[in-house]
Amino acid sequence: MRYVSQIFQPVITIPKNAKVKNTDITCKSQKLLLECGLVRPTSSGFFALLPLARRALDKLETLVKTCVEAAGAQRVTLPALTAAQLWETTGRLADVGSELLTVEDRHKKEYLLAPTHEEAIADLLADVGPLSYKQLPLVLYQINNKYRDEHRPKHGLLRAREFTMLDAYGAHRDTGCAETVYEDMTTAYTRLFERLQLPVYRVPAPTGDMGGTLSHEWQVPASAGEDAISVCPSCSHAALDSTECARCGKETERVNSIEVGHTFILGTRYSGPLKANYIPPSGPPQPLIMSCYGIGITRLLAASLEALSSEKSMRWPRAIAPYSAVIIGPKEGSKEWQHHGEDRVHEVYKRIAQAQDAVIDDRHQLTIGKRLMMADRLGYPTIVVCGRAVLEIPPRYEVHRCLPGSSQEPALVTLEGLIDMLEGEGREKVLEVNKA
Amino acid sequence: MRYVSQIFQPVITIPKNAKVKNTDITCKSQKLLLECGLVRPTSSGFFALLPLARRALDKLETLVKTCVEAAGAQRVTLPALTAAQLWETTGRLADVGSELLTVEDRHKKEYLLAPTHEEAIADLLADVGPLSYKQLPLVLYQINNKYRDEHRPKHGLLRAREFTMLDAYGAHRDTGCAETVYEDMTTAYTRLFERLQLPVYRVPAPTGDMGGTLSHEWQVPASAGEDAISVCPSCSHAALDSTECARCGKETERVNSIEVGHTFILGTRYSGPLKANYIPPSGPPQPLIMSCYGIGITRLLAASLEALSSEKSMRWPRAIAPYSAVIIGPKEGSKEWQHHGEDRVHEVYKRIAQAQDAVIDDRHQLTIGKRLMMADRLGYPTIVVCGRAVLEIPPRYEVHRCLPGSSQEPALVTLEGLIDMLEGEGREKVLEVNKA
Structure with missing residues (x-):
């Protein structure tokens, strides 16, 4: 039997500690998680997950695993440290450099604390490759911590500097094959959010500095959200920015939202420069067509609370309540x-x-x-x-x-x-x- | 149904890649994990765990959780990054500085990629404290990645720079209370190693730069081990260094061994300087008596293979076979x-x-x-x-x-x-x- 009196849950009713100024509390998930003793900041943008939050996160991680494995993804774990040279090869080191936490080892070799693993996966596939076309499609996923040196971390777990992510990577022989896997992963995402009974909108998105050809963001409406989407009140179609619904022509409503996931078809943006090739049925090796899929797991936990709770009481998706x-x-x-x-x-x-x-x-x-x-x-x-x-x-x-x-x-x-x-x-x- | 043809398992019979020179292969677990496609080095001392290794590690992590939770430990997750200032306060920054990987954020604040979390836990307990004596004993544990900038990483997962650890921390009101918890955790360790059907010796150890008053190492005999223990062939008593058995007086045998765990009673070594106090039934707040418990989980996985396999074939504890x-x-x-x-x-x-x-x-x-x-x-x-x-x-x-x-x-x-x-x-x- 388990007893509440034994749970380590340092409840505070008024944030009184020097590390947590009242003005730092900017949204309800952050306030509730702190005051109910589930999470504790250790430094700006870094958090200790206490036993009740850890239990909820365990459940959410298991749910995410179940959904992506049903789509055929296989779990791997790459190091949190990626050699900076790989990011130099793809040109991303310069592009997003200021948001990277970097590490120099005792031999002066440069690493970065990876915010995402496209380069590391492409390098792994190059290292073990070239794969045969018979081994494709291949989808590898991870659940582990990622890092981003936010200029101004805020909203607690919604914008932290260390956070738990699902990141999955598809390797394909052509765009058609990539699109099939993209659909399977879209189904996995949809099933996950249904299990959480959370209203999540899938909206077409620009591919940005990830490169690639196709992309969607997965957004949860919530007033604390730093993004915004246009939702059609008639057919529920959503877009990043449009006053008129692309599907039914009605006028849309603008709502704040939290991005909890992102999906991309990347093409050869990473496989090309990092030489991650496969051998087709005939002819010379070709660069893999890659796709990638991210879900911010700690962010999704907080976003669920943000979307479902009142100012005074936490409400959880039943599947992940501690x-x-x-x-x-x-x-x-x-x-x-x-x-x-x-x-x-x-x-x-x-x-x-x-x-x-x-x-x-x-x-x-x-x-x-x-x-x-x-x-x-x-x-x-x-x-x-x-x-x-x-x-x-x-x-x-x-x-x-x-x-x-x-x-x-x-x-x-x-x-x-x-x-x-x-x-x-x-x-x-x-x-x-x-x-x- | 699951099929071998679908498992991502890049088998190689002869290490041919530039990153893996034959001379880098120094022990059989490393050789077998690489050649059978379970693990792939990404850089010196860093490894990608591929699907079969990841499955084995999942099972081992679950087993470790089960054993320590049966002893009353509650899971938490602290950031991998600990503020360097905490290690300065306890004096460890200077002591083990050369083995630390450090990070400076955009505001020039110094962090280290923690090899262990005594400081971070003591700081957390100080931050939420002072605890009441009624909340004690309290045991918190983590399973996550730790970092050590080894001068010369070797033996694959046995001495990596990023590795998965169990680390548990006890908070107690006095030494008697700490000793009771120490016994419970010793039982948890014993049960874990029994489940793995692995011969693990518990040997009294010096407390070293961890500080504290009582310490044991947990050692698995294996020829690739970098440690050595003296085992009595008559009564199986083991010690770090002695030619005569302390228990029965017989002559001991010296065998190489791998340290897979460590247990300590730390006293007030960390709680003192970091002001992690509790309130006793009467009188002013007192520093907590702390204890800590570590198991190198990825190392234990490799050590199991090292102890059980032949040069040509992997042999697993049944409980963690992929x-x-x-x-x-x-x-x-x-x-x-x-x-x-x-x-x-x-x-x-x-x-x-x-x-x-x-x-x-x-x-x-x-x-x-x-x-x-x-x-x-x-x-x-x-x-x-x-x-x-x-x-x-x-x-x-x-x-x-x-x-x-x-x-x-x-x-x-x-x-x-x-x-x-x-x-x-x-x-x-x-x-x-x-x-x-």
């Missing part, structure tokens, strides 16, 4: 405490533990009301209160739901009623695991 | 191929897939002998060959086992016989998951 349920036991000294102690709490825990990732709030010295308030603020999708009604025969439990966009009244149900309420979720969970 | 079983189908054009095609292969896969993490070697253009040789070299714990005997009624399968230290003859069994053979392992697996 715990899916909390069980609040009676207050010490109450009548129900005197009769049952923690017996009812343990009974509930045992019955729901298989389907729910539950935790017991064992801080019995606090009133139920106080713990309920804290549980609502943390946004456990399900809160089960073992209060006065556990004295009834059969005992009944108060169930509160903290789900995005829902404002259900609490229900008073028997244990069997509770199991029924949660059963659909349990089944849903099993089905999802099987699908994976 | 796949636990491979099924080799008939050669194209053979009589069994003409009769059954891949039917028998799929039948076997479906029956064992629930308990075994299986993959199908679908390279039907290669002979069974050739694929069997490659499977043996890769060290799949179980190899099931669908050869000539699948034509019998009932069909029979040749089962080869690649387990450390075992040289079983291949067995010819029916499908039911195969299920029986593997059943114990399946059960073992389920039990382990339940324990976790």
Whole structure:
């Protein structure tokens, strides 16, 4: 059994520490994650992820893995340090130099803390290559930390200097093959955002300094967003910038948004200069057509909170809430405490533990009301209160739901009623695991 | 279903690339991981982990998490970059400076790519503190990458410049409390190494520049090891350096070994200067007594291969083999191929897939002998060959086992016989998951 009293969660109600000035708090995900003890800044743009945030991130990482592996991607891990010379070869060292954190080793060799790995992957494919056309398409992905020396890091995890990314790279023999993989990865992204029940718009985008021929941004509407998209209220088509919907001609609405993903067909922008070739069925080796796919995982976590929470209470996509349920036991000294102690709490825990990732709030010295308030603020999708009604025969439990966009009244149900309420979720969970 | 033909595994038989000179290959784990296409150097002391190595590392990371969480540790993630000023405060910047990779950001602030996080954790505990004595003991752990600018990186993953570590940190009110946690973590380590079926010796060690009062190293005997321990052939007691066994007085044997873990009670070495205090039941705040626990995870992976493999064939602890079983189908054009095609292969896969993490070697253009040789070299714990005997009624399968230290003859069994053979392992697996 797991207990709230044992979780390291240094709650603060007013940011009082010198490192966190009130003026640094610029959006609600940042404020809630800090005040509820999930995240702690260690330095400008750098954050310690504390146990509850780490649990949510674990779930999100697993979900991302499941979705991209279903599209055929294979996990690899490249070093965070990329030789600067590779970026010199592709010309990006000069282009984005000021945003790079660089390292010189004891032999004066230059490395950069990679913000992305196109060069490193192309170099790997060149090193093991040339691949045969029979080995293509090939999609390799990573989940690890990336670095960007933001001039002014802000909004907490939304714009950090060290952040967790999914980055996937496709290697293809031609543009047609690349487009097929691009569609498969688009499906993987769509499935991920559906699982998160998050409104994410896919908008055509310029290819910018990544190079390449085709690109989309994946944007979540949120007032704290530093981007903006034009959404058609009629057909939900979205674009980066247009007053008229390209699909149905209606007038669009402009909303702030957070970029949580990006997809590109890169062509030979990196494979060319780095000599990442493949051998076609006939003729000499040719440069690979490459594609790449990014999702800012820590940013997506914060963007989910930004999109779903109120100013006062966190709301999570159910799939990534740190715990899916909390069980609040009676207050010490109450009548129900005197009769049952923690017996009812343990009974509930045992019955729901298989389907729910539950935790017991064992801080019995606090009133139920106080713990309920804290549980609502943390946004456990399900809160089960073992209060006065556990004295009834059969005992009944108060169930509160903290789900995005829902404002259900609490229900008073028997244990069997509770199991029924949660059963659909349990089944849903099993089905999802099987699908994976 | 998963197929060997789809795995990105760039096999090389003779290192031919400029980046990998023959003389750089100094031990068998390095040679086997490179030649079998699991790992690829990207630069001196930096490695790309390719899909099979990444799978093994995933399993090892999960096992490590399970063991330390059973001891009550909670996962956090701190930035890889630690402010240099923290290391200046504890005096370690000068002590180990030449092994540190450092970074200066655009505002000229100095960071180091942390080889370990005592300072960062003490600073975090100071920042959220002072903790109450009621919150103690507290154990936080991380699994992430660490950095050390080795003068001469060698032996592949055994001495890399970027490597994956478990690092756990205990915070305690007094030495007694620290010793209790130290024992719990010692149990976690012991359980981990038992699960890996790896001979690991725990030897008392000097505390060195970590500071502190109590320390043990965890050493795996292996000829490529850069350390050495004295092991008593009679009672298995081990020490760093002594010709006579401290426990039974017998003469010891000197063997090379690889350090895979380290445990320390640090006292107030870091909490003192960084002001990480707690509030005792009465009186003013006191510095926390700290402990720390490290396991080199990528090193442990390589050390396992070093200890268990032959020069020619990898042998894995069963728990971390990239796949636990491979099924080799008939050669194209053979009589069994003409009769059954891949039917028998799929039948076997479906029956064992629930308990075994299986993959199908679908390279039907290669002979069974050739694929069997490659499977043996890769060290799949179980190899099931669908050869000539699948034509019998009932069909029979040749089962080869690649387990450390075992040289079983291949067995010819029916499908039911195969299920029986593997059943114990399946059960073992389920039990382990339940324990976790």
